[in-house]
Amino acid sequence: MATMTGQTALSLEVQSFADKTIASHQGKPGALLGILESMQERNPHKYLSTEVLEYVADKTDLPLAQIYSVVTFYALFNLEPQGEHTISICRGTACHTRGSRNLLQRLRLELGLPDMGEEGADKVCVTTPDGKYSLRTVACFGQCALAPVVEVDHVIYGHMNEQTLKRELEHLGHGGKRA
Ligand code: FES
Structure with missing residues (x-):
């Protein structure tokens, strides 16, 4: 200080x-x-x-x-230490309509992060206790035609589904459910 x-x-x-x-x-x-x-x-x-x-x-x-x-x-700034890998899920209308909420829930489960219910579905910025993964939501990536959109370590993935998401997590070295 x-x-x-x-x-x-x-x-x-x-x-x-x-x-x-x-x-x-x-x-x-x-x-x-x-x-x-x-x-x-x-x-x-x-x-x-x-x-x-x-x-x-x-x-x-x-x-x-x-x-x-x-x-x-600005959402790009962080006031807390971030994980080694960052996964951002779009919670804009187009992505929501195409299932981004389920993707978010799936990720929470996979990473062993607590479910925060309805309240926690729209604004998330949380890091796993081991500092490996940060999970966050964004309002819109501006890529609505590709909904649902997820960004993994600055790479945008369109038309994301649970299988692809799981595969991406494995690529990052994640072994499976922690919950
Ligand atoms: S609403 Fe998801 S990219 Fe626009």
């Missing part, structure tokens, strides 16, 4: 990366988004820690609240 004296728990290496990133985005449109994206990408667990957000706020002279509102607005 940054202190009154400007000290932070961030390593010198991360500070130096942040300084360079901030400098390279200075004066450019969308600078804050670019800075946050680079900082997240650099983190091995693909997330933005409180310390990073405070450091960026400090160095860019932007209010921390403004940075938080950006990070929480």
